[in-house]
Amino acid sequence: MCSFLADGVGFFFLWVTWLDMQCMEIYVKYYYDIKGSETMPKGTIITLPGEMLPASRPLQQKPLVQRLHDCLSSCKSYLCLEQLINPDRLLLNAVAFFIGRVSIMGEIGPFGLALFAAVAQVSRAKAAVAAVLTTLGVLSTGRYYEGELYFFALMLYFGFVDKPAKMERRSWKVLLFVFGTLFLGEGLPMLWQDVTLYNLLQVIFNAAIGMLLVYIFLPGVTILACRNRSRQVSSEMLMCLVILLSAAIAGFGGITAFGYSVRNMVGSLVIMALAFSGAGLGTIVGVAVGLVVDLTNNNSVMVVSLYAVGGLLAGAFRSLGKFAVIAGFLLGCIIAVLCFGRMEEFYAVLTEAAVGAAVIMFIPARQLEMWANSLKESKIGADREADIVKNAAMKLAEISGMFGSLAAAGNTSGIVSAKVREEETTQLLTRVGEQVCGLCTKRTECWDNNFYRTYQTMLDALARFEQGDMENIKMPRILRESCIKHEELEKYILTVISSNYTQLYWKKKAAAARQAMNDQITAIAEVMGDLAREVKKEPPQEEEKAAAILEKAAFVGCQLETVKVSCIDGSFVVEAEKIPCKGNRECVNTVLPLVSAMLRKRMTIETKCGKACANSNCRISLRTAACYKVNTGIASAIKEPEKISGDACSVVKLGERRVALVLSDGMGSGVSAAGKSLLAVEFLKKLLVADFSVDVAVKTVNSLLLLQQSEESYATIDLVVIDLNVGEAEFLKVGAASSFIKRVGEVSVIKSATLPVGILQDVEIEQVKWTLAPGDIIVLVSDGVVDSPNSNSHGKSWVVNFLRRVTETDSQKIAEKILCQAREMSGGNCRDDMTVLVGKISEI
Known part of the structure; x- marks a missing residue:
């Protein structure tokens, strides 16, 4: 702690010295300007008639910030603080400080150095202040070693890298400086530790991400650092500015005020301010802020929808004035919380949004309009909108690639674990050989003449003791017959393995947690990649x-x-x-x-x-227009003696032309199974309503179930998406029971041979498309219906025969009759949860 205080004092002293040098330079210029005016030759002053002089402009009241700026300019201290409180630099300085606070998973933090590199390429005059503020941002989070690394790296930059050169050469020097600093700064401490392949790859990818962030931040920094109203803002610059501001908002972290998140307040403020540029930019900012800020949030769908819907409505109402923008954002927040969130979040979200709205109220409407106009592109039309969409997709793809790289770095843990395990085994055998076989009279015969046989039998002994009951396991027969100290050897191996058992257990737990984190990052990368591909898609023009x-x-x-x-x-x-x-x-x-x-x-x-x-x-x-409609019916029975069903089902309307029937059966029964099935159904509904493709939605649900804490957490998914325009059904079954389609007197069976979601990392998806006709009846059932106790000899054929004989046309009555028949075949007792979902197609 003392060393950190000493370093901090030294750093502050150097910073003040540098600012004093800058102040002295400004003071010298000011002094000689005054002296130069005093030494001018004297002349005769002639007063002209009043009518020949133009009337002076009336005095106007200056804004508060400008008046503070003018007041401080008369003081010498202003010369030191001018670069920090200058209104033209205030936003860039704030972004620099909070960018320095951002890190990924609490470890990786190349954001501050990347921002400094971008500022250094755009404006060398503003690079020094950006360097100081990013370093202070890092230190404010307690990452003291990284703060010292930033300090020495920035001193190195101003000493050697920041030299006059061609722009192309200087850009490469800056990129190599960022990569080298991050690589050496995190790689050198590894020389005094155990160097593993996982740690080495993590350092390399950290440095590579820093280089990538320089390119992403550069266009956004150009807007903040160069306040030129005649400058044309391209779509690429606009998207990079959105990413830059979103990352800065993430720098607020867990700072709270009276129990409310300051980060959410600032996010709401930025979205409402940029929503004056239109609904498109408001939505993009909302999505970006939601993804970057709440990337690891368990309810990230609610957060992204909250900001996206709020930005959309705020931008849509911009033509009605400031109050309409605020009302639109608050309305969007209410809609998102009611649809995707929980009621206990309602008041917190509204309070945080209201604080941001209160700040917007104090900003003059003319200033907001000026900011909005400065961010508008000079060319408006279909071509520019296409460019915006294209660049947005490119940036999403780049971010997806960044998280894919992080996941790839973590996926090497299996190789590293195997290598570590091999080293531990070698050390264990060495200890056994020294303690038991060191003074043995048969050491030469065992370890010199028959080394490979002894080594293999020792490995077999270790494997037996680790995998089985250590108290009842015996040594291998070859070792018991050839070793004269086999009893002593057995006791020593048992003692060593018992002492290492706790350490081995926690190592496995840490590896499982690391793999779960990698799976989550991989799922995020896949979802963002799919979103980028969906954005790029354009409907074919006829x-x-x-x-x-x-x-x-x-x-x-x-x-x-x-x-x-x-x-x-x-x-x-x-x-x-x-x-x-x-x-x-x-x-x-x-x-x-x-x-x-x-x-x-x-x-x-x-x-x-x-x-x-x-x-x-x-x-x-x-x-x-839709040509068909679907009438549905649901019937269910709970397994005795449980009080809640482990099955979950729902009917979801996807826009004006599609309807989805969803049925999920959780593992087991009761509350545990209900939690898994409800989680799968609810999350699947939200993804489908958000217009995600069916396979992406199912893969995301699979990743979600894999992240559950329990060792066994899986559920089946039985999904039918019906297109009401063309009368086509798309069946997707993941571990689910067979489904049935009745047309007049014929019944067709849709089967599945895949495992449920939540078991394997890569889920197999089988899709079956079926052309429907008016009068067709679709029946989805859980396995408790098909596998009734007295139906083992018939299997699913009893459902087929029952549907052929049934004469009912009402969906609800058909579902109730199937359930009644299943309970009757079970002897009146439900030995498993039973659910029937029926949908009948009819023409409009």
Whole structure:
């Protein structure tokens, strides 16, 4: 502690000395400017008539920050603090301090050094202050060794790296400086420790991530460091600024005020401030803040949705003024908490958002609009929006790759563990040989003449004692017959293994926890990679159909200016613009039947009348209407004597054209099984509603169950996604019982041979697509229904025969009859949880 205080005092002294040098330089310039004016030659002063002089501008009240700035400028202390409180540098300085506080998993912290490198490339004049603030940020978290590393690295930079050179050469020097500093700073202490492959790879990836962060921070730092209003902000710079601000918000960590998170307050403030630039930027900022800040949060879906929905609504209401932006953000927070969170989080979320809103209230609306305009791109249109989406996908892919690299570094733990285990075995055999065989008369015969046989039998003995009951295990027969000290050898091996048993147990626990952390990082990387790929996807454009609609509309006297037709899985979306009509509703009476006839689909229409909007163009959006509907019925019975069912099921509406039927059977019965099945169903519902693909959703649920504390935590998943437009069903079964489809008098069986989720890291997914027809009945059952005690000789065939004979058409009655028959075959007692989910397809 004393050494740290001494280092801190020395660091502060050097910092003050450097600032004094800067102050002296400014003071000298100021002094000579004044002296130069005093030595000017004297001349005659002529007073001109008043009418020839322009009237002076009336005095205006300056803002509070500017008045404080002017007041301090008259003091000598201002010269030392000018670079810290300068309004043009205040935001960059705050970001530098809080970026220094950020670390990954409490160990990896290359963010501060990467930000300094980015600032040094953009503005050399602001690099020194950024260096001081990032170092102070690191020290404020208690990472004292890393703070000392930053100090000496920055001194090295200003001494050797920061020299005039070509931009390309200087950029490479800065990148190599970041990589070398992080590598040597964490690699040198390993020379005095046990060097393992895992630790070495972790150091290499830490340094590589630092280099990657320099490229990510560089465009965002350009916006903060160079306040040029004429500068054009590109989409890449905007996305990097969002990532930079999100990382800075994460630097607040667990700081609280009266029990409320300061980090969440600042996050709400930043989202509302940037939402003045539009709903798109507000949503992107919300997603970025949610992902970066609450990356390890158990309820990260709620956090991301909270900020994303809040940013979306705040940006959507920006045209109505500051109060509407605040109301939109608060409304989004309420919606997200009610849909994805818990009621005990409701008041905390609202309070934290309200504090951010209160700060926004004190910022002048003109200042907010100026910030919003400075972040808007100079070119607006479809091409620029496409660039934003493309760059957003690229940044998400880069972040996904970063976490993939972290997971890859952790996956080497198996190799390292095997190597460590081999070294421990060798040391154990050496100790046994020295203690028992050192003075034995047959040492030469055992260890010199028959070394390999003795070595192998000793390994067999160690394996027996480690894997079995140590009190009842005997030595191998060969060792008992050849060793004259086998009893002494057996006692010594038993003593050594008993002393190492506790250490071995905790090593296995640590390895399991490390593997669970790697699995979580891998799952996050996969989800972000899939999200990047989904963002890149664009619906295929049907240009021929769009041209045909334009031509046909012109032929009937309806002038459409633009038409865009896209098709996703057989569902059409038509967007068009036209000049306002005279009130005869051409959009409904002409455009709707024309498009429906040409596409041969029943369409729904949404319009924005141009006549009601100051005679602007009418905007028309047509979508394929649903042709089918699903009537569902659910029946369940609880295993005796439990009070809660271990099965869980749900019917989820996915937009306007899809419905999902979900059934999950948790391992065992009662509360434990109910927790697993409910967790799987609820998480799967949220991912599907968020428009994740089915396979990605199931893999994410599998990763979630793998992270549970219990050794055995798995559940089956029986999922059917029905497309109501085309009448197609997609079955996905993971360890679930067979499903049934009845059409008239025939019954088809959908089988599964995969293991439940939560057992293996890589889950096997089998998808079956089925074309449905009106009147088809889909039946999902848990294994308690199919495997009734008295149905062992029939198996699932009894369900097939029962469905063939049933004449009911109501879904609920069919489910109740199947459950009643299953209970009857079980002798009236439920020996397992039973659940039946029935869905009947009918035409609209």
